[in-house]
Amino acid sequence: MINKLMTFERKIMRKIYGSTRTEDGYWRIKTNQEIIEILKGQNIIGFIKEQRLNWLGHVERMAKNNIVQRIKRWKPMSKRPIGRPKTRWEDDVLEDIKNMNVPNWKKVTQNRDSWKKVVEQARTLNRLSRLRRRRRRRNYTAV
Numbered sequence: 001m002i003n004k005l006m007t008f009e010r011k012i013m014r015k016i017y018g019s020t021r022t023e024d025g026y027w028r029i030k031t032n033q034e035i036i037e038i039l040k041g042q043n044i045i046g047f048i049k050e051q052r053l054n055w056l057g058h059v060e061r062m063a064k065n066n067i068v069q070r071i072k073r074w075k076p077m078s079k080r081p082i083g084r085p086k087t088r089w090e091d092d093v094l095e096d097i098k099n100m101n102v103p104n105w106k107k108v109t110q111n112r113d114s115w116k117k118v119v120e121q122a123r124t125l126n127r128l129s130r131l132r133r134r135r136r137r138r139n140y141t142a143v
Contacts, residue, residue, distance in 0.1 A: 002045055009044045010035050046123045052093050053119045060109035100125055 013035045019027040020034070030038075062069050072090070097105050102118055109115050 005044050005048075013039065049096055049122045050119055052089070053096065053115075053122050056093050057109045057112070057115040057119070060106060061112075096122060 010032055014030055017030060017035070017038060020030055021027055059068055059072060097118075100118065100121055102108060105118075108118060
């Protein structure tokens with residue numbers, strides 16, 4: 001899913017920023033590297049993670065009797081369908097928190113300033129993981 005989002009984002013950015021004229025007068029589409037340089041490392045995945053964590057902090061600071069809190073804690077009474085369960089929003093967010101090694105995250109969400117630092121860490125963590133993957137690919141192709 002992440003690769004599909006990244007591909008879609010690059011496709012749209014190519015349309016927005018248009019073609020590049022070469023020195024010999026021909027037109028060519030921008031490469032992935034050129035698009036990454038234009039965006040300065042920002043991408044849709046980092047934005048989505050940041051927004052999810054912002055919303056989680058907002059929901060966790062709400063009163064316990066708030067409708068959003070009640071829906072978050074609600075457990076359906078019906079039986080689940082056969083097969084692997086679908087990934088829930090909360091599962092994705094908790095996985096992001098786990099990858100960032102945030103201890104006692106529920107307490108951290110109560111303090112807006114400390115939670116804002118966690119959200120900023122998530123944005124930079126995405127850039128770092130992308131750089132690590134790129135380095136691994138380079139090392140793999142060099143061998």
